[in-house]
Amino acid sequence: MITTNEILETIDMISQQHLDIRTVTMGISLRDCGHPDVNTCCDKIYDKITKLAEKLVKTGEDIEREFGIPIVNKRVSVTPIAIACECCDTEDYTPFALALDRAAKEIGVNFIGGFSALVQKGFTVGDRRLIASIPEALAKTERVCSSVNVASTKAGINMDAVALMGRIIKRTAEMTNGQGCAKLVVFANAVEDNPFMAGAFHGVGEPECVINVGVSGPGVVHSALTKCKGQPFHVVAETIKKTAFRITRMGELVAHEASRRLGVPFGIVDLSLAPTPAVGDSVADILEEMGLESVGAPGTTAALALLNDAVKKGGVMASSNVGGLSGAFIPVSEDAGMIRAAESGKLTIEKLEAMTCVCSVGLDMIALPGDTTAETISAIIADESAIGMINQKTTAVRVIPVPGMKVGDRLDFGGLLGSAPIMAVNPASPRVFIDRGGRIPAPLNSLKN
Amino acid sequence: MKAIVTVIGKDTVGIIANVCSILAQNGVNVLDISQTVMREYFTMIMLVDTSGCKVDFSALSDILKKDGQDHGLDIRIQREDIFEAMHRI
Numbered sequence: 001m002i003t004t005n006e007i008l009e010t011i012d013m014i015s016q017q018h019l020d021i022r023t024v025t026m027g028i029s030l031r032d033c034g035h036p037d038v039n040t041c042c043d044k045i046y047d048k049i050t051k052l053a054e055k056l057v058k059t060g061e062d063i064e065r066e067f068g069i070p071i072v073n074k075r076v077s078v079t080p081i082a083i084a085c086e087c088c089d090t091e092d093y094t095p096f097a098l099a100l101d102r103a104a105k106e107i108g109v110n111f112i113g114g115f116s117a118l119v120q121k122g123f124t125v126g127d128r129r130l131i132a133s134i135p136e137a138l139a140k141t142e143r144v145c146s147s148v149n150v151a152s153t154k155a156g157i158n159m160d161a162v163a164l165m166g167r168i169i170k171r172t173a174e175m176t177n178g179q180g181c182a183k184l185v186v187f188a189n190a191v192e193d194n195p196f197m198a199g200a201f202h203g204v205g206e207p208e209c210v211i212n213v214g215v216s217g218p219g220v221v222h223s224a225l226t227k228c229k230g231q232p233f234h235v236v237a238e239t240i241k242k243t244a245f246r247i248t249r250m251g252e253l254v255a256h257e258a259s260r261r262l263g264v265p266f267g268i269v270d271l272s273l274a275p276t277p278a279v280g281d282s283v284a285d286i287l288e289e290m291g292l293e294s295v296g297a298p299g300t301t302a303a304l305a306l307l308n309d310a311v312k313k314g315g316v317m318a319s320s321n322v323g324g325l326s327g328a329f330i331p332v333s334e335d336a337g338m339i340r341a342a343e344s345g346k347l348t349i350e351k352l353e354a355m356t357c358v359c360s361v362g363l364d365m366i367a368l369p370g371d372t373t374a375e376t377i378s379a380i381i382a383d384e385s386a387i388g389m390i391n392q393k394t395t396a397v398r399v400i401p402v403p404g405m406k407v408g409d410r411l412d413f414g415g416l417l418g419s420a421p422i423m424a425v426n427p428a429s430p431r432v433f434i435d436r437g438g439r440i441p442a443p444l445n446s447l448k449n
Numbered sequence: 450m451k452a453i454v455t456v457i458g459k460d461t462v463g464i465i466a467n468v469c470s471i472l473a474q475n476g477v478n479v480l481d482i483s484q485t486v487m488r489e490y491f492t493m494i495m496l497v498d499t500s501g502c503k504v505d506f507s508a509l510s511d512i513l514k515k516d517g518q519d520h521g522l523d524i525r526i527q528r529e530d531i532f533e534a535m536h537r538i
Contacts, residue, residue: 001481001496002453002529002532002533002536002537004483004485004492004494006532006535006536007453007455007494007532008455008492008494009536010531010532010535010536011455011457011525015523062507065506065507065510066506066507066510066527066528067527067528067530067531068510068525068526068527068528068531069527069531246535246536249534249535250531250534250535252534253530253531253534
């Protein structure tokens, strides 16, 4: 029998420390939805998603109530549209985004991911069409998320794609007053089974339909660490491991339950610490609890490295299949502690870049001044891609150049996306560097120093 | 199916009687019960069997939650599995 203390501890985690299942994401293959006629293709996409995910939200809500654990988001990811719809005879891919948006609204999910292209080595016709359609697609839809993979450890960095994505992000920001950029991620080493938005898509090696679950719980880790003040780091690491184990066990339970009820295979549990703007649900707070005056202070990278590694070590044993991004997220706008540090000038983009070397995923939800050039954004993407490529990890860039705003202003996204202080960018120009184009070759995987 | 009912709140007369009568009315069998007062808060934990429950689990959860709100208590019912998963290997 479970003891009273264990029961109360679980309830405290849920009610006081924001423990939740962040997302149950159904991955759906759209590889059989291609058709030369755009309308037929859109109908096939809509029909398949609404049929397979019809009960996703209801099932999530049932599990939520029976187990008493909040499942914050129910979402869908699909095969990258550039692949699924490539045989379609159209220049403009916006109709596919509209079909995804309609399907998302019909089944009641708040985001649908997969308006995506994988171009780390080069572009196909469909890739180019999709990327060109991103600004309009994000302007005309509410729930569609887009991602483009521009680099990998095996292929190197496609600098033509990097240059292009700088312009696409600027154009998206202009057409959506910045808001659309919150739904657009540029990746290096993108994973195929990520359940988290905005970067989720259903990879080509995935089955027909799959359930992936993302767990969360920065508040629980923070609370556990408050009980080991002044202790050495091995105690900190052990505490995080034990907490991550418990959080993940719960994710594993929910994942198998959702899989069973929906009759869809279980894919992976993503062991991520995903913050929300709510007080007490912050990754920055964990780092500060380790003894830093503010996130961004010297020592932040080491603290984050410990956190990220301990979360994985604790979580891996708790799940039969771990995948996705699995690590600590550091989205600035979605983390009250990060916002505080950025506004006080203690957290800079350069420090965030260093932090991305040791955690998942990258420069995430960072608002930039409206006059930031496309080349500068491309160069930021190139830097992040280089970190991912060399370190054989996923990195990503989700930045928002907000039209008309300057350093010190603040952009409000609302809801889980939070609000972002505009952060200063190094003003020196990388234009000539970005204008070169071509590819940065894949790196050597030995002689590692 | 086994579930855990937790009742947390300010101690008043008749809390146990009230919760037990709701469970009885809905065909839920109480298997074990423990209660304590921690930091001025009344805390009761019940292990129950819902296999004979006359309403579905969600409805029972709503009934208990509403009754808790009416009496200034936090009443939850959760499947036992979640606690097992979190605290037992």
